[in-house]
Amino acid sequence: MTAQPQAAPPSPADAAPALVARGVTRTYGTGAGTVTALDAVDVDIARGQFTAIMGPSGSGKSTLLHVLAGLDVVDQGSIRLDGTEITGLGDDALTRLRRERIGFIFQSFNLLPMLSAEQNILLPLELAGKRADRAWMQTLTSAFGISDRLSHLPSQLSGGQIQRVAIARALITSPAVVFADEPTGNLDSHSTDEVLDFLRLSVDEFGQTVVMVTHERDAAERADRILTLADGRIARDEDLRGDR
Numbered sequence: 001m002t003a004q005p006q007a008a009p010p011s012p013a014d015a016a017p018a019l020v021a022r023g024v025t026r027t028y029g030t031g032a033g034t035v036t037a038l039d040a041v042d043v044d045i046a047r048g049q050f051t052a053i054m055g056p057s058g059s060g061k062s063t064l065l066h067v068l069a070g071l072d073v074v075d076q077g078s079i080r081l082d083g084t085e086i087t088g089l090g091d092d093a094l095t096r097l098r099r100e101r102i103g104f105i106f107q108s109f110n111l112l113p114m115l116s117a118e119q120n121i122l123l124p125l126e127l128a129g130k131r132a133d134r135a136w137m138q139t140l141t142s143a144f145g146i147s148d149r150l151s152h153l154p155s156q157l158s159g160g161q162i163q164r165v166a167i168a169r170a171l172i173t174s175p176a177v178v179f180a181d182e183p184t185g186n187l188d189s190h191s192t193d194e195v196l197d198f199l200r201l202s203v204d205e206f207g208q209t210v211v212m213v214t215h216e217r218d219a220a221e222r223a224d225r226i227l228t229l230a231d232g233r234i235a236r237d238e239d240l241r242g243d244r
């Protein structure tokens with residue numbers, strides 16, 4: 001077994017953005033009740049960066065995350081994820097893409113209660129029909145401090161350990177992009193800091209690309225970049241890398 005950590009920083013060949021969205025429009029409803037959740041959004045998400053999406057309730061944050069991740073369709077526009085145009089892909093191709101190239105962290109962390117921590121982390125690989133990369137599993141679980149909890153069920157884990165298992169699960173396939181919709185929304189300040197620390201570690205140590213929706217300015221400021229939405233458009237784009 002070669003202990004090949006999948007932590008290489010992005011090479012120049014990887015300089016193309018992880019995500020390129022152009023003219024992305026998503027409306028809901030018809031007639032007088034039509035809501036334009038996204039209004040011709042253009043955005044590039046660079047590889048190996050931590051991007052936060054902020055904005056008032058109803059500004060389109062979740063819709064943007066969902067369309068970028070291929071979880072929701074667009075009415076107009078183009079989205080290239082890791083070089084693949086995802087608008088117009090069929091269900092099977094989209095399912096495969098989500099399994100193999102996208103990681104998700106949900107607000108409730110969504111571990112399966114009947115599976116051990118290890119089985120939860122490996123689940124995305126199993127669903128994709130891929131063999132577990134033991135070296136990567138060890139790298140991740142030791143970085144997240146959960147190596148000695150792998151046989152435990154979620155009910156036997158602390159809240160912080162559950163969060164770490166959920167983040168490790170999102171990284172196990174080395175996806176092109178990890179998406180998180182308000183991952184700290186239900187957490188106290190200590191747990192929020194911990195989740196943000198582990199998301200930062202995913203970016204800084206493992207070169208991951210992370211896109212996180214959050215309401216909290218403090219949380220967003222842990223990212224490299226903050227996109228602020230208003231009425232379905234990007235109203236502000238802040239680069240925070242110089243501030244560190």
Ligand SMILES: Nc1ncnc2c1ncn2[C@@H]1O[C@H](COP(=O)(O)OP(=O)(O)OP(=O)(O)O)[C@@H](O)[C@H]1O
Binds near residue numbers: 029036055056061
């Ligand atoms: N399935 C849907 N059907 C109809 N309208 C929807 C649907 N999903 C979202 N919308 C509308 O689209 C707009 C954007 O919603 P979205 O969920 O993206 O906002 P958000 O910024 O994530 O808000 P919040 O901070 O409250 O989570 C809102 O006006 C919302 O009511």
Ligand SMILES: [Mg+2]
Binds near residue numbers: 061062063
């Ligand atoms: Mg939302």
